[in-house]
Amino acid sequence: MHGIARQNRAPIRPQAPDVRGEKGRQLNQQTLSMRLERVAAHVPAGARLADIGSDHGYLPVALLRRGLIAAAVAGEVALTPFHAAQRSVRENALDSGISVRLANGLAAIEPGDGITAISICGMGGETIRDILDSGKARLNGEERLILQPNGGEQPLRQWLMDHGYRILCEEVLRENRFFYEIIVAERAGPVSYTAEELYFGPLQLQARSPAFLAKWQRMLRLKQKTLAHFARARQAVPEEKVQDIARQARWISELLA
Numbered sequence: 322m323h324g325i326a327r328q329n330r331a332p333i334r335p336q337a338p339d340v341r342g343e344k345g346r347q348l349n350q351q352t353l354s355m356r357l358e359r360v361a362a363h364v365p366a367g368a369r370l371a372d373i374g375s376d377h378g379y380l381p382v383a384l385l386r387r388g389l390i391a392a393a394v395a396g397e398v399a400l401t402p403f404h405a406a407q408r409s410v411r412e413n414a415l416d417s418g419i420s421v422r423l424a425n426g427l428a429a430i431e432p433g434d435g436i437t438a439i440s441i442c443g444m445g446g447e448t449i450r451d452i453l454d455s456g457k458a459r460l461n462g463e464e465r466l467i468l469q470p471n472g473g474e475q476p477l478r479q480w481l482m483d484h485g486y487r488i489l490c491e492e493v494l495r496e497n498r499f500f501y502e503i504i505v506a507e508r509a510g511p512v513s514y515t516a517e518e519l520y521f522g523p524l525q526l527q528a529r530s531p532a533f534l535a536k537w538q539r540m541l542r543l544k545q546k547t548l549a550h551f552a553r554a555r556q557a558v559p560e561e562k563v564q565d566i567a568r569q570a571r572w573i574s575e576l577l578a
């Protein structure tokens with residue numbers, strides 16, 4: 322098992338002058354979004370990275386161009402992004418360092434790849450969980466997981482706990498109007514998190530960063546809106562559902578109190 326490997330802290334600066342927000346800005350293998358820059362910072366130096374759901378392959382291409390990883394696999398399940406990743410790799414003459422594979426989830430990884438880090442980013446937490454679960458036979462337990470779920474963090478943390486992964490680092494970041502979470506984990510034997518820790522993130526709960534608090538302020542408003550909507554709804558909402566949202570609103574209120 323790796324220790325807590327050194328994070329890549331080399332300044333990763335956009336080289337193109339016109340850096341706009343993630344929505345609509347010109348992203349490429351040099352100019353990553355802030356979200357992907359933060360993901361990049363958690364990839365251990367010298368890693369052999371599998372980037373699953375790589376889309377254009379921007380993350381592995383940027384990391385290899387910067388000399389921060391040794392090699393990568395870019396896995397894609399869909400044909401159009403698979404071709405886009407192939408193009409990025411070809412245009413950067415990185416064919417010898419990045420293998421682009423059309424595959425579902427962790428099926429992109431082959432035993433001989435010697436993968437030491439896996440990134441799965443920009444998908445729902447449940448999708449990331451399902452990718453990990455259906456591909457768990459391909460995990461050797463030595464890889465660092467760098468996960469960036471868009472929602473569904475709780476079921477993803479539940480899977481990590483159930484499979485002996487300790488959360489080493491967590492981040493909430495805000496880019497434009499959106500909040501993103503990054504969860505970094507490694508297999509460490511049995512770990513136990515409380516229901517609140519699975520919901521908010523065990524390390525986030527302690528660190529209480531401004532972005533984390535801002536995210537949960539917004540979430541509280543959304544939960545309260547949902548509860549008000551339930552109260553006005555013509556058709557009865559199942560009591561279990563109302564109680565679940567009410568419990569979440571209570572936890573968030575307590576967090577922010």
Ligand SMILES: C[S@@+](CC[C@H](N)C(=O)[O-])C[C@H]1O[C@@H](n2cnc3c(N)ncnc32)[C@H](O)[C@@H]1O
Pocket residue numbers: 357373374375376377396397398399402424425426427441442443444448452
């Ligand atoms: C929204 S994009 C995110 C791209 C990139 N990872 C990022 O964070 O910017 C999600 C990508 O994941 C791919 N994807 C979804 N499910 C997948 C799976 N089971 N295996 C491989 N790729 C998958 C999609 O085809 C899509 O290109």
